[in-house]
Each structure stands twice: as C-alpha cells, then as structure tokens.
Amino acid sequence: MGSLLIGAVLAGLTHGAELTYPSESSSSSMVTLTLDSVTIPYNNIVTRGYNGGVPGPTLRVSPGGTLSVSIVNNLLESNNKDCDTTGEHFCYAATSNFHTHGLHVSSKGTSDGLTYPSDDVTVEIAPGATQQFSIVLPDYHMPGTHWYHPHMHHATAIQAAGGLLGMIVVDDPSDYLPSDYSSMEEKILIFSGHNWETLQSIAGKAQSGLLETVADDLSTAGLETNVVFVNGQFQPTMSLESGKWYRFRNLFAAIEQNLIMTESGDATCTFKLLAKDGIYIDDMPRDITQIYMFPGGRSDVAVTCTCTTYPCTGTIDSAAARRLPPADGPGETDTYVGTVLNLAISQGSGTAANLPSATMTKPCYLVDLQSVSVDSGKTGALTLDGGSRSVKWNGVGESMTHANFHSWDAWTPLTTFEVGSVYEMTVTGVNGHPLHTHVNPFQITQMPASSYYEDFVKVGDWHDTLQLSDLGGSDSVTVRQQTDAFTGKEVIHCHILEHEDEGMMNFISISGTEGTTWSGAEGIDSTCYRTSYVSASPASSPAASPAASPAASPAASPAASPAAAPADATSQADTGNVQTVSASMMALLLLTTLCRL
Numbered sequence: 001m002g003s004l005l006i007g008a009v010l011a012g013l014t015h016g017a018e019l020t021y022p023s024e025s026s027s028s029s030m031v032t033l034t035l036d037s038v039t040i041p042y043n044n045i046v047t048r049g050y051n052g053g054v055p056g057p058t059l060r061v062s063p064g065g066t067l068s069v070s071i072v073n074n075l076l077e078s079n080n081k082d083c084d085t086t087g088e089h090f091c092y093a094a095t096s097n098f099h100t101h102g103l104h105v106s107s108k109g110t111s112d113g114l115t116y117p118s119d120d121v122t123v124e125i126a127p128g129a130t131q132q133f134s135i136v137l138p139d140y141h142m143p144g145t146h147w148y149h150p151h152m153h154h155a156t157a158i159q160a161a162g163g164l165l166g167m168i169v170v171d172d173p174s175d176y177l178p179s180d181y182s183s184m185e186e187k188i189l190i191f192s193g194h195n196w197e198t199l200q201s202i203a204g205k206a207q208s209g210l211l212e213t214v215a216d217d218l219s220t221a222g223l224e225t226n227v228v229f230v231n232g233q234f235q236p237t238m239s240l241e242s243g244k245w246y247r248f249r250n251l252f253a254a255i256e257q258n259l260i261m262t263e264s265g266d267a268t269c270t271f272k273l274l275a276k277d278g279i280y281i282d283d284m285p286r287d288i289t290q291i292y293m294f295p296g297g298r299s300d301v302a303v304t305c306t307c308t309t310y311p312c313t314g315t316i317d318s319a320a321a322r323r324l325p326p327a328d329g330p331g332e333t334d335t336y337v338g339t340v341l342n343l344a345i346s347q348g349s350g351t352a353a354n355l356p357s358a359t360m361t362k363p364c365y366l367v368d369l370q371s372v373s374v375d376s377g378k379t380g381a382l383t384l385d386g387g388s389r390s391v392k393w394n395g396v397g398e399s400m401t402h403a404n405f406h407s408w409d410a411w412t413p414l415t416t417f418e419v420g421s422v423y424e425m426t427v428t429g430v431n432g433h434p435l436h437t438h439v440n441p442f443q444i445t446q447m448p449a450s451s452y453y454e455d456f457v458k459v460g461d462w463h464d465t466l467q468l469s470d471l472g473g474s475d476s477v478t479v480r481q482q483t484d485a486f487t488g489k490e491v492i493h494c495h496i497l498e499h500e501d502e503g504m505m506n507f508i509s510i511s512g513t514e515g516t517t518w519s520g521a522e523g524i525d526s527t528c529y530r531t532s533y534v535s536a537s538p539a540s541s542p543a544a545s546p547a548a549s550p551a552a553s554p555a556a557s558p559a560a561s562p563a564a565a566p567a568d569a570t571s572q573a574d575t576g577n578v579q580t581v582s583a584s585m586m587a588l589l590l591l592t593t594l595c596r597l
C-alpha cells in the first residue's frame with residue numbers, strides 16, 4: 001500500500017509512462033471480442049474488459065464494409081442477478097450485447113429476418129454464450145470516429161464505464177480529404193471516464209460481483225476515485241514532434257461528466273476542429289482553444305505543438321468552465337477536473353503549414369437541412385425528463401423502468417417516423433442530460449445562442465451525442481435528421497448511462513420500405529453522393545450546378561434509391577449481392593453524371 005502511495009505521488013511529480021495504443025483489427029476478417037474479468041494497472045482493479053484489457057481493440061472498417069464481430073461472453077452466471085432479485089434498476093450485470101455508437105447502420109436483428117444481428121440493442125447474450133453480429137455500412141457512410149460498448153438495458157452503465165469499450169474508425173476513402181489532412185499522423189485517443197464511486201454504487205445495487213468495493217479500495221490506497229484514462233493508462237505521456245500536424249481521434253468513452261480540455265506548460269499547442277461525432281464540420285479547420293467532450297461524444301482535432309527550447313513538456317487538463325449545482329447526485333452533471341494527458345515535445349524537422357479551408361463532399365443523408373421546410377406533421381417536442389427518468393415525444397413517453405419494461409417487442413414506441421424523410425425535434429433537457437440517437441445523427445438548426453463553448457458547438461453542426469450545460473432547464477435546441485434508408489427502431493436515450501439503466505430511454509419506430517432515401521437532398525447540395533465516394537475529376541466540376549433549386553421537398557420518395565441500404569436481410573445474407581448492388585449504383589451514378597454534363 002505504501003509503495004502504491006509513493007508510486008502515485010511520483011506519477012504526479014513526473015511525467016507518466018509513454019502512451020500506448022490499442023491493437024487494431026482488420027476490417028476484412030471476423031473479430032472476436034471476449035468479455036471476461038480483467039485486471040487493469042490502476043490499483044489492480046478487477047473489472048470487465050474485452051480481450052483481456054481496457055480498452056478493447058480498435059475496429060477499422062471502410063464505407064460499404066461489414067463489421068463482423070463475434071462476442072464471446074465469459075462473464076460469470078453467478079454475477080448475473082435479475083432485477084427481481086436485486087430490487088433495483090441495475091441487474092443482469094453478466095448479460096451483454098454489442099452497440100456501435102455513431103454508426104449509420106440498421107438496428108435490426110434476427111427477429112427481422114437477418115442472419116446475424118446488426119446494431120440491435122435488443123440482443124441479450126447470456127453468460128457463457130457467443131453471438132455473432134454482422135453490421136453492414138452503406139457505401140456512402142461518412143468516414144469518421146465512433147465507438148462500441150454493450151447496451152444491455154439495466155447493465156449498460158456498469159459494463160461500459162467499467163471498461164467494455166473500444167474505438168471504431170470508418171476510414172476515409174482514398175482522395176477524400178485534401179492532402180494536408182490525409183497526410184496527418186493519427187493518434188487514437190480513447191479518454192475513458194471511470195467514476196469508481198458511481199460504479200461501486202451501481203455494482204452493489206446490481207450485486208454484480210465485480211467492482212462492489214472498488215472505490216473503498218482506492219481510497220484505502222490513497223488513489224483518486226474519479227479518473228480519466230487515456231487508452232487505459234492514467235495520466236500517460238504522449239510524445240509528439242514539433243513542426244507537424246497530428247490528427248487526434250478523440251473519444252470520450254464515458255457515462256457521465258464532461259471533459260473540457262486545454263493545454264498548458266512550456267509547449268504551445270494549436271487546436272483545429274475537423275469533425276465531431278464522426279462527421280466533418282463544414283468550416284474545417286475551425287479555431288478552438290478547448291476540446292469539449294460530452295459522455296459518448298467524439299471529436300477529430302488537428303494539433304501541432306512548439307517549444308521555445310527543445311525538448312519541452314505540456315499538460316492537457318480538464319477543468320470546469322462552470323460548475324453546475326448537483327442535479328441528480330454527485331458527479332452527474334459536473335465537469336471532470338484533473339490532468340488527463342502529458343505531452344513531451346521534441347524538435348521535428350518540418351514546419352506545420354497553415355491548413356487550407358475545406359468543406360468535405362457529403363453523403364446525401366448529411367446535407368444541410370437548415371433551409372428545408374419540414375411538414376408540420378414531422379415536427380415535435382422531444383424531452384429528456386430527468387425527474388421521471390424518461391424520454392418523451394410531445395409529452396408522452398413512459399420510463400423504461402424494470403416495472404414498466406418487460407420486452408422490446410411489448411414496448412409502445414414514442415411515435416412512428418416515415419423512412420426517407422426529414423424530421424424536426426425541439427429538444428429540452430440537454431442542459432443536464434446528453435442526448436444520444438442511434439442509427440441517424442442530427443443537425444443542430446436552432447439554439448438560444450448561435451454557438452457554445454467558444455464555437456465548439458455551432459448551429460449547423462451535426463452530432464449524435466449532445467449536451468449543453470450552459471442552457472437553462474427550459475431552453476430548447478432544435479435538431480433535424482433524415483430518416484435515411486433504415487426502418488426499425490431508432491433508440492433515443494440519455495448518455496448518462498445510469499439514467500438510461502433507470503429508464504431514460506425510448507425509441508421511435510421508423511416505418512416504410514427499407515432502403516428509401518430522401519429525394520430532396522440533391523436540391524440542397526447537388527454534389528452529395530449516394531454510392532461509394534468517387535473523387536471529383538476536373539471534367540465533372542462544371543456540373544456543380546449553380547441553378548440547383550434550394551426549394552427542398554421533404555416528401556419521401558420510395559423509388560428514389562432502391563438499392564441504397566445494404567442492411568436488409570437479402571443483401572446482408574450474401575455479400576455478393578452487396579457488391580452487385582454497388583456496381584449497379586455505380587453505373588447509375590455514372591449515368592447521372594453523364595446526363596448532367
């Protein structure tokens with residue numbers, strides 16, 4: 001115990017161990033993720049992890065690719081108490097499943113006719129069982145930074161924040177990014193938030209076996225009980241060279257708190273925002289001085305650092321810009337305060353050039369929806385109601401408590417949306433509760449102020465996870481989304497995941513013909529793409545039609561793109577079909593381009 005204390009003090013005085021990076025899987029093969037108890041270096045905590053550690057491997061996939069994942073659940077049946085036994089909303093701690101947070105993919109499963117589940121959070125993998133998932137990304141999926149974690153209702157928080165987490169990178173198509181951006185060296189940075197006080201409390205309620213005394217043990221050892229790890233390490237050191245740009249792929253794998261990160265020390269670092277939640281912003285590179293991360297959110301940031309004399313060091317700390325009064329309990333709405341990452345800067349040979357302004361060509365499901373006139377029947381009020389732990393649509397929506405919720409099939413959805421359309425939600429409650437939507441991301445079209453957090457969040461930006469602590473409780477944010485291609489459940493919940501486990505979740509049922517896309521997209525942005533991204537050749541640039549009509553029709557057009565969604569039962573069962581579809585869509589694209597010329 002004494003040596004641990006000395007070690008902790010030394011770690012505080014000196015720079016920590018060199019940052020390491022998770023292993024990366026090839027997207028072309030099946031990835032096996034084995035859930036088991038693991039021992040992590042911080043006080044030898046025994047928690048749940050994938051493949052022997054925290055975080056799990058980074059999964060890489062290309063647009064149009066398939067994530068084939070086999071989840072092997074080696075957690076112990078003896079730790080799998082049901083909710084009647086625990087008498088709490090926290091239970092089934094050893095039952096798991098697999099959610100791809102941020103991916104624009106089908107939420108369907110085997111009960112819908114798929115051979116293997118896609119991003120289906122209704123799956124339950126019992127202790128000792130193995131389940132394969134097959135998650136097909138559309139050809140036109142936006143490249144970006146996402147993540148995976150279990151989404152087993154009543155056990156999501158203890159599993160995800162306990163250590164079952166990993167990054168997903170959807171790779172940029174070749175020739176997609178300007179070379180100044182594509183040439184950047186990437187740094188995978190998984191900031192995982194572990195408030196062991198919260199986790200000990202949940203573990204006790206769930207009778208989870210693991211983590212039931214974790215915070216007490218840390219206190220006895222004189223160690224911090226609320227920590228943020230980077231790639232599984234506490235306050236490690238990342239070595240960087242001056243004179244070059246790095247692309248930080250930041251993930252805040254967390255179930256509560258915010259990170260507000262700034263750099264200080266002898267090194268001077270410049271941050272430029274490129275993307276949030278796996279979607280490039282329209283005004284990249286955007287000047288930022290702080291990196292704001294909500295629980296579950298991601299950001300891609302270009303970073304370059306210099307020193308007056310070499311080598312030098314810097315520190316990335318998170319500090320509260322404004323500390324909220326405790327709303328629902330300790331830590332739940334607060335910003336994490338502490339050192340996150342140390343930097344060691346050596347002198348490089350190059351010079352970091354000014355980054356050119358760039359607006360990336362977009363897939364049609366992400367065109368700017370701000371000017372669209374949305375049908376009155378396709379608007380409504382979405383409320384994240386912390387008090388009743390519920391998500392409501394136009395004032396209606398039950399809490400998914402253990403008492404209310406018996407099965408996904410028996411649950412009445414909030415409402416029904418039509419696939420291939422545009423919807424508008426006026427959202428309240430995002431001051432205290434991070435809004436997360438599955439399947440379809442959303443664009444912010446209205447906020448009380450045009451930007452928050454020093455331009456980190458602006459009207460027009462896309463997110464799948466959003467929390468704005470600076471809002472008042474009755475302030476609303478208006479967001480729009482396309483219900484692109486995928487029918488089935490669009491799950492919506494609070495990403496303070498203990499709130500989700502307590503019932504703050506619901507879903508919208510998306511109906512219609514699988515694959516239907518919104519025909520109004522090209523009227524807004526004639527360059528948007530519906531198949532694999534193809535780099536624009538000089539010959540095709542005159543086709544950027546100045547006469548394109550901005551008058552967007554939100555009407556669904558079932559015939560618009562019959563082959564757009566590859567995740568239905570037939571195409572998923574046979575990869576060959578997907579390729580055939582892609583080839584035919586490519587032909588259609590060429591034909592369309594020729595017609596425009």
Ligand SMILES: [Cu+2]
Pocket residue numbers: 386432433434494495496499500504
């Ligand atoms: Cu919440």
